[in-house]
Amino acid sequence: RARQVVPRPQYCNNGQILQREDCQTHGQQLSMELAQICRARGYPDLADNVWIDAQAVAASTAKNHSSMRQDLAHGRRSEIDNINGYLSEVAKSLGISCPVNDDLWREIRRLEDQR
DSSP states (O other), X not given: OOOOOOOOOOSOOTTHHHHOHHHHHHHHHHHHHXXXXXXXXXXXXXXXXXXXHHHHHHHHTTTOOOXXXXXXXXXXXXXXXIIIIHHHHHHHHHTXXXXXXXXXHHHHHHHHHTO
């Protein structure tokens, strides 16, 4: 089946995740992939609330910029391998496809390597 490609959102603060359609779409897709992993690992309650929880964090930290964004802005390596890279490995071990996560992981690594 063909995968819908959603344009990657440009840099945004946490609150913009709730306001910008591109950020919401990307966040929802990432959340769906994470929910699949949670269910497969036996955490259905977490799976049911991934996007809801992400929105709550975004609202409570609306003016903040994520640590990963700050790392990129300051030319530092981010925690992308420890978060999205780990999720990719877990997904593969479970036979789950996570193309949005994998694309994000590769894009952040590309940005890090450009510095």
